[in-house]
Amino acid sequence: SDSQDLDLEILNLVMEQLDTGRIQENLRELSKEPHVASSPRDEALVRLLLERWQDTATGLDSAKSYEYNVLLSFPNRDQPNVVEVVGPDGTVLHSFVPREKNLTGEQGEPNVLQPYAAYAPAGTPQGLLVYANQGSEEDFKELETKGIKLEGTIALTRYGGVGRGAKAINAAKHGVVGVLVYTDPGDINDGKTLPSETFPNSWGLPPSGVERGSYYEYFGDPLTPYLPAHPSSFRLDINNISGIPPIPAQPIGFEDARDLLCNLTGPPANASWKGALGCDYNLGPGFKQDGSFPAGSEVKVRVHNSLELRNSSNVLGIIQGAVEPDRYVIYGNHRDSWVHGAVDPSTGTAVLLEISRVLGTLLKKGTWRPRRSIIFASWGAEEFGLIGSTEFTEEFLSKLQERTVAYINVDISVFANATLRAQGTPPVQSVIFSATKEISAPGRSGLSIYDNWIQYTNRSSTVYGLVPSLGTLGAGSDYASFIHFLGISSMDLAYTYDRSKTSARIYPTYHTAFDTFEYVKKFLDPDFSSHQAVGRTAASVLLRLSDSLFLPLHVSDYSETLHSFLNAAQRDLGTLLEQHGISLDPLVTAVKEFETAAAALVRRISALQNSSPDPLQVRMVNDQLMLLERAFLNPRAFPENPYYSHVLWAPNTASAATFPGLANACARAQDTNSGSEAWAEVHRQLSIVVTALEGAAATLKPVEDL
Amino acid sequence: SDSQDLDLEILNLVMEQLDTGRIQENLRELSKEPHVASSPRDEALVRLLLERWQDTATGLDSAKSYEYNVLLSFPNRDQPNVVEVVGPDGTVLHSFVPREKNLTGEQGEPNVLQPYAAYAPAGTPQGLLVYANQGSEEDFKELETKGIKLEGTIALTRYGGVGRGAKAINAAKHGVVGVLVYTDPGDINDGKTLPSETFPNSWGLPPSGVERGSYYEYFGDPLTPYLPAHPSSFRLDINNISGIPPIPAQPIGFEDARDLLCNLTGPPANASWKGALGCDYNLGPGFKQDGSFPAGSEVKVRVHNSLELRNSSNVLGIIQGAVEPDRYVIYGNHRDSWVHGAVDPSTGTAVLLEISRVLGTLLKKGTWRPRRSIIFASWGAEEFGLIGSTEFTEEFLSKLQERTVAYINVDISVFANATLRAQGTPPVQSVIFSATKEISAPGRSGLSIYDNWIQYTNRSSTVYGLVPSLGTLGAGSDYASFIHFLGISSMDLAYTYDRSKTSARIYPTYHTAFDTFEYVKKFLDPDFSSHQAVGRTAASVLLRLSDSLFLPLHVSDYSETLHSFLNAAQRDLGTLLEQHGISLDPLVTAVKEFETAAAALVRRISALQNSSPDPLQVRMVNDQLMLLERAFLNPRAFPENPYYSHVLWAPNTASAATFPGLANACARAQDTNSGSEAWAEVHRQLSIVVTALEGAAATLKPVEDL
Numbered sequence A, B: 001s002d003s004q005d006l007d008l009e010i011l012n013l014v015m016e017q018l019d020t021g022r023i024q025e026n027l028r029e030l031s032k033e034p035h036v037a038s039s040p041r042d043e044a045l046v047r048l049l050l051e052r053w054q055d056t057a058t059g060l061d062s063a064k065s066y067e068y069n070v071l072l073s074f075p076n077r078d079q080p081n082v083v084e085v086v087g088p089d090g091t092v093l094h095s096f097v098p099r100e101k102n103l104t105g106e107q108g109e110p111n112v113l114q115p116y117a118a119y120a121p122a123g124t125p126q127g128l129l130v131y132a133n134q135g136s137e138e139d140f141k142e143l144e145t146k147g148i149k150l151e152g153t154i155a156l157t158r159y160g161g162v163g164r165g166a167k168a169i170n171a172a173k174h175g176v177v178g179v180l181v182y183t184d185p186g187d188i189n190d191g192k193t194l195p196s197e198t199f200p201n202s203w204g205l206p207p208s209g210v211e212r213g214s215y216y217e218y219f220g221d222p223l224t225p226y227l228p229a230h231p232s233s234f235r236l237d238i239n240n241i242s243g244i245p246p247i248p249a250q251p252i253g254f255e256d257a258r259d260l261l262c263n264l265t266g267p268p269a270n271a272s273w274k275g276a277l278g279c280d281y282n283l284g285p286g287f288k289q290d291g292s293f294p295a296g297s298e299v300k301v302r303v304h305n306s307l308e309l310r311n312s313s314n315v316l317g318i319i320q321g322a323v324e325p326d327r328y329v330i331y332g333n334h335r336d337s338w339v340h341g342a343v344d345p346s347t348g349t350a351v352l353l354e355i356s357r358v359l360g361t362l363l364k365k366g367t368w369r370p371r372r373s374i375i376f377a378s379w380g381a382e383e384f385g386l387i388g389s390t391e392f393t394e395e396f397l398s399k400l401q402e403r404t405v406a407y408i409n410v411d412i413s414v415f416a417n418a419t420l421r422a423q424g425t426p427p428v429q430s431v432i433f434s435a436t437k438e439i440s441a442p443g444r445s446g447l448s449i450y451d452n453w454i455q456y457t458n459r460s461s462t463v464y465g466l467v468p469s470l471g472t473l474g475a476g477s478d479y480a481s482f483i484h485f486l487g488i489s490s491m492d493l494a495y496t497y498d499r500s501k502t503s504a505r506i507y508p509t510y511h512t513a514f515d516t517f518e519y520v521k522k523f524l525d526p527d528f529s530s531h532q533a534v535g536r537t538a539a540s541v542l543l544r545l546s547d548s549l550f551l552p553l554h555v556s557d558y559s560e561t562l563h564s565f566l567n568a569a570q571r572d573l574g575t576l577l578e579q580h581g582i583s584l585d586p587l588v589t590a591v592k593e594f595e596t597a598a599a600a601l602v603r604r605i606s607a608l609q610n611s612s613p614d615p616l617q618v619r620m621v622n623d624q625l626m627l628l629e630r631a632f633l634n635p636r637a638f639p640e641n642p643y644y645s646h647v648l649w650a651p652n653t654a655s656a657a658t659f660p661g662l663a664n665a666c667a668r669a670q671d672t673n674s675g676s677e678a679w680a681e682v683h684r685q686l687s688i689v690v691t692a693l694e695g696a697a698a699t700l701k702p703v704e705d706l
């Protein structure tokens, strides 16, 4: 019936039926073999997903794969990338092939790709080695300040701080000819470095482990911005791609990094640059006297990567809504991995498949059909730059933008067993809270996920008091194009660390050949209870969004964010703006206008809930809720930042924690001896935000008002 | 009730009640005084509209004015613009102030603005005179080909062919220092030039009549692109405005033009350049021997215009929908005129006010309330560049884009008495046909408006056989930002000429001080029956859109347009594209896909109409119909063309009658010795269209499909 609403019995049934054993078996199957994007095993998993979702007893209404022809990058199987130390006389004194030692068998499997920097060009640069910390622009400036000549050097950098590709892009600007990137044990292993202290003896990264990754700084297929990568689509000239390393780059393990870094000459690095290799961190250039290599020895990096056009597929499965089939709740994760990808992404897909099985079974039995449509998605080629999900949003832009209620992403579902971690935009906060209050946390605490979560990550809300704090959405997984490009309310869910117990940047075997089923089983979640907890949270959120008569999107929760952005603008930028004749008053007014309109809408919804609303009345307020996030889009706001249209969540690279366009423009105007044009851009960015907030407020007012 | 549908009795009642006498009295009042944008009389008319729409017996639910602070341009009251002929010795031999003779009293009223070229800069250029036909780029090239030196000249051009501002922009590129623009009697009066043959003795343009107009080539407030022109909004530096004349320009009447043009020396103009001044059309430069002025005499143009920030208001009135108040049908016209503006725009506003009175009366009596909301709009500052309507779309972008069913524009409602003229996008064709089949044409033919119309303007439709032909929407009135910027299905309606009786470019007193109430009463529509016919058409379309249970937007009518664009692409560009390795096959597929999806939707709607659909089922298909036009928007398609996002209706400046982006890109790639980049842009434009068509087709498929 048109008034179909969330059924708590069904919800409880789903919660109960999400089965740890099945999640474990899903994970075992998904991570059995390496399945990098477009590989035969990746294609086999496409078929597995189609089989599951087309199963007549446990599947969905329909499922289909969607192929795109995209630009990927691979190492050369026949000619591995090599790092050499070359003596002053040209002889190779030391040489290693960056790759993992075969500690558990999986690392020696034939389909394990050598660690590489995807999209870094081939080449054999050679030069004196320097240590450049995290490879940020500031790091290279600091080296120059210290008198380190960078021209013609090879820079050794460590993971963290800035994006992978940024290290090489920054380096090249300073004349560096090649980049090595390693994982410092201080950043990943809480300092542990010994084989006995690392996998398979603990969750730590073994000395030979190397983080693979995409060195492409943007997202989506690099050749087809804003167009789906169909075979016939227009493609950029391969020389016109921006956001990829202009110089060869190669990741290495800390064992190999130590051989190089601990032999450097030159002044010592600052304390903040030092890691846990257990030696001096000198800056170079070149090697010290009395070290392993003669002074004057250089480092040569042989990179044989190549760019390849490959077919990569998304798999989409749908449960048609019973009442509002044209409203979609989308729940997705990527399928492709770097190696076996047990944790990343298969912990997510294992949970996804279990949720789709439970819901599919209810569906096929005739027990249940959601009010709105549910779309399950298995994205391809995420690891190369969120490619599958981005192409999907490009292909179905209008349809998705008009109809999608929310996007739920569960990539790595379990980083660790301590607590929930949730990222999202303000409208999804309340539904995550509602869901997690009703689900038990894993372990024996007896607490709900919510009550456990609030102990780890919390904030003082001006509206609610102490609440768990939701993180914001960057571009770390497939939600990026949904929130930034399409303006769809999105979230990302996972179980994660107790930060008092580890400072690891991410789980230690991330993107290495040690990320295997056994790793998860032994060290991350032996009883799969955290998987189950995330599965229950995601399923509960999914059902609440797809089945509730009134959409559980609490749009007025944006007001708190806006006030905090406004306060930061006033505190950190107010005086400066005044000096340049720019007043924040219109922003104050706009924030108030939004707040008032949102609060009034919440009251109208409450009143409507207590009456017997007719179906169109409900649909009208739901449309207001669903479409609010769209009102924050402005495709003309950040022309230099591809896909970023959301004026509240575009990347803020400035220090002020406020509206990103305003913050960045202010930083730029202050930074250089910028003229009036830079200040004009500040004013333009302010007006863009004011217009967006007022436009958003207008959509929340009673629909019969103008 | 949720199933409220169009009530034919109400429709007939409205048709009967639209009263010629009241339209006439509206027109008399509206055109009583000059009311250029932001003038006191313009403000008085804002109050008049508010009074009418707030009237308790005949008004709407509510009405409000919305003020913007916009950049306008005015002549100097104390220092009129002057044109002089200066002898070789520097003495002024001839001098005139371009303005209308006071033939009927109104031309002498104090608030009549001197004819001027709005946004043309002040200055006093002087030089030899040349005749440059319509001032197109080709015209200036032709002059250069003929060896006419343009550097330092004053160019005399005639109205027509290209935009007003374009004449000055093109001229300046060739070194011309000042531009005069006149109305040739061959273009406006079917050659008639004598006072006895022109107003007040006929509808013809008197010899002293001068067409005012905006010389701004884009639309919207020039200082605030994409932002509403609120006082605090960011504004461009006045020196950074593009699309305005870089050199002084001034329009003049044909009487004054004759004194100059008929005295030119130099080679004769081509036949196609010649008008009806009854003399030789020589090209110059300079005056001939034995003419009125000594050879070597120059022309000096004294322009004293200035740019001014002024307040201009829109007035908006709303009738709230009974069932779907969040769906808007918008019906608007501008309010501002150049002088008295009887025809332009008051014939439109007179009709608008009569429709709002009739509907308002039914509303206040409780007889009727539409299913959807109706918004009436009186736009400000249209004459300067569609400013009020554009600012409105900038301010309420999200809300309007999400909710607007269609936009109806009636600017000049009566150009002449012969036939309906309708412009619009394909989805509105059928509702205009339905409406006009039921309304009698003015006069004694006994025909319906439709049957009369088809005799004047028709085409052979592959689907329907012979039908009246709908024109396409350029940017000639306030529909521009609705269709091009927001992607809202739009139309423009008027009664117009018998083209076998006149070749006048537009009604002769257009934008002059002779466009008065008496002009309309005596020459255009003495019994106001054409006004009534347009009013009935607009009101019927309005009611059908706002009251029909199923939206009368026939989206499958786009298929015919797409096939015609596709055929033209294949015919005119196919070989060329093939030579450059670009295949049209994906476009063929996309057009077919659209056609199939649209046809299937039409069948599903028929089936639904024959069942007893529930309210949400109806809403879902209506959303598909309403939002189709949005799927053709791509804000990244034409970055050089402000506001134009609709990939099917952006300006096509090329010869191929096909997809504009493709046509223009092909023309550019062929034109110069363009390299691979120009051909890459051709391919990009092709992919943009293919993606838009496939995306649009996806929105028309069953909502439960992906």
Ligand SMILES: [Ca+2]
Pocket (backbone or CB within 6 Å): A220, A221, A223, A224, A225, A226, A227, A228, A229, A390, A391, A394
């Ligand atoms: Ca793409």
Ligand SMILES: [Ca+2]
Pocket (backbone or CB within 6 Å): B220, B221, B223, B224, B225, B226, B227, B228, B229, B390, B391, B394
């Ligand atoms: Ca504006």
Ligand SMILES: [Zn+2]
Pocket (backbone or CB within 6 Å): A334, A344, A345, A382, A411, A412, A477
């Ligand atoms: Zn991942």
Ligand SMILES: [Zn+2]
Pocket (backbone or CB within 6 Å): A344, A383, A511
């Ligand atoms: Zn990953």
Ligand SMILES: [Zn+2]
Pocket (backbone or CB within 6 Å): B334, B344, B345, B382, B411, B412, B477
């Ligand atoms: Zn007009």
Ligand SMILES: [Zn+2]
Pocket (backbone or CB within 6 Å): B344, B383, B511
């Ligand atoms: Zn006009």
